[in-house]
Amino acid sequence: MDTSNPAAFVNAELLRMYVGRRVRAVIQVLRNDGGSIFGKSTDEQELVVKGHPPNPPTTFVEVIGIADSNRSIQAEIWTNFGDNFDVSSYNTICQLANGDFKHLFI
Amino acid sequence: MYGNSQFDGSAAFSGGGFMPSQAIPTADPSSPAKSREAQGLLPLTVKQIREVFQASDDKANFLIDGVSVNNVKLVGLLFEKTERVTDVSFVLDDGTGRIDCHRWVQESLDTKEMELLSNGTYIKVHGHLKGFQGVKQLVVYSVRRITDYNEIPNHVAECIYVHCYNTRTRKMQDAPQATGQLPNPAVNTPSKGYQPTSSNHSQFSVQPIVDGMKGIDKIVLNYIEQPSCIGKENGIHRAELAKQLNVPEHKIMEAISSLESEGLIYATVDEFHFKSTVNG
Structure with a gap:
């Protein structure tokens, strides 16, 4: 059992709080150049995710990795989340998991 | 050879069949109803399990938010899957932490369910929380691959809801029943949760x-x-x-x-x- 390296739920807004730390985010893919993905975060801002995206990526992908800067993530794990995903609930979860209920997650 | 033996109804129907033996708290004669209430399925994060309070040496006795924990539901990524003849072990990473899981494979159904899963897939597990020599692990009896990824935020929302429910109920009633029954947050099966206990x-x-x-x-x-x-x-x-x-x-x-x-x-x-x- 190990909770030393959690990945925080983030949207673009929350990403800036975790620069240099492990995060997880769901991105809507806008452009994929093979080495990185340009996409929209769940709070509708543009993010860059570096690494090796799945081939082909679905509309939504989840990335777990290290927050590079307040606009980019260096991904370690990619998961295709399909073409139907409720972005607004995920975004709410991000806010809750970093707000009153942070102690349940990180 | 069957002639003399009387059918022992209480033993046959005491619920041994499907339930892990630890879940029958025979040492708790004061409230026979409690053994059933304690069977509720609690959606949790690994972080919550790490901070679980082990009330006593009794293996079956964990408390989270004042509610005793037996069966839990977790959602996360599967890693380090190791198949052996009698069991499959793996690590579940839900983003808040990692926990060791164990699944006994007795029937071909169990084997098939586990064969479908490879490292790095999102899964939902139902299992029984166990502590052994200070190490907590999950003995799981269901491992399903997640096909609709909305289940992940849904699980998180459930964890938050149940945490609120249990902490709030506890604040509201200082009664001995404070370990209150946990309602299944899935709206379609609330009846069990809302039935009052006889004395309450x-x-x-x-x-x-x-x-x-x-x-x-x-x-x-x-x-x-x-x-x-x-x-x-x-x-x-x-x-x-x-x-x-x-x-x-x-x-x-x-x-x-x-x-x-x-x-x-x-x-x-x-x-x-x-x-x-x-x-x-």
Whole structure:
């Protein structure tokens, strides 16, 4: 059992709080150049995710990795989340998991 | 050889069949109902499990938010899967931490279910939390691949909801029943959770839900829960509700359908008569 390296739920807004730390985010893919993905975060801002995206990526992908800067993530794990995903609930979860209920997650 | 033996009903129906033996707290004769309540499935994060309070050396005794924990539900990524002849072990990473899981494979169904899964897939597990020499691990009895990824935020929302429910109920009732039954957050099966325990006043177990109710729902429920209404075999007609409460009938119908979907009332002889699920 190990909770030393959690990945925080983030949207673009929350990403800036975790620069240099492990995060997880769901991105809507806008452009994929093979080495990185340009996409929209769940709070509708543009993010860059570096690494090796799945081939082909679905509309939504989840990335777990290290927050590079307040606009980019260096991904370690990619998961295709399909073409139907409720972005607004995920975004709410991000806010809750970093707000009153942070102690349940990180 | 069968001639003498008497059929021991209590042993046969004591629930041994499907339940892990640890889950039957024979050492707790004070409240026989509790053994069933403790079987609830608790949605949790690994972080919550790490901070779990082990009440005693008794393996079956963990407390989270004041509720004893036996069966848990977790959602996360599967890693380090190792298949052996009798069991499969793996690590579940839900983003808050990692926990070791163990699954016994006895039947081909178990084997098949595990074969479908490879490292790095999102899974939902149901299992039994165990502590052994200070190390917590999960003995899982269901491992399903996640196909709809909305289940992940949904699970997180459930964890938050249940945490709130349990911490709030505990604050509200300082009674010995504080370990209150956990309602299954999936709305379609609330009935078990809301039934009062015999010694408890019905208001207590219903309270947390009543709080979040709209005015009319609450008025209707209060009326239906009156002893005089509970006493009527067929329940109460919705026209009578409208008349007695002086509320238009369509409002009554809205309230009735929402109370019905919460499992607080049910239709009796026809679709016009209703009764409270909290009966004496």
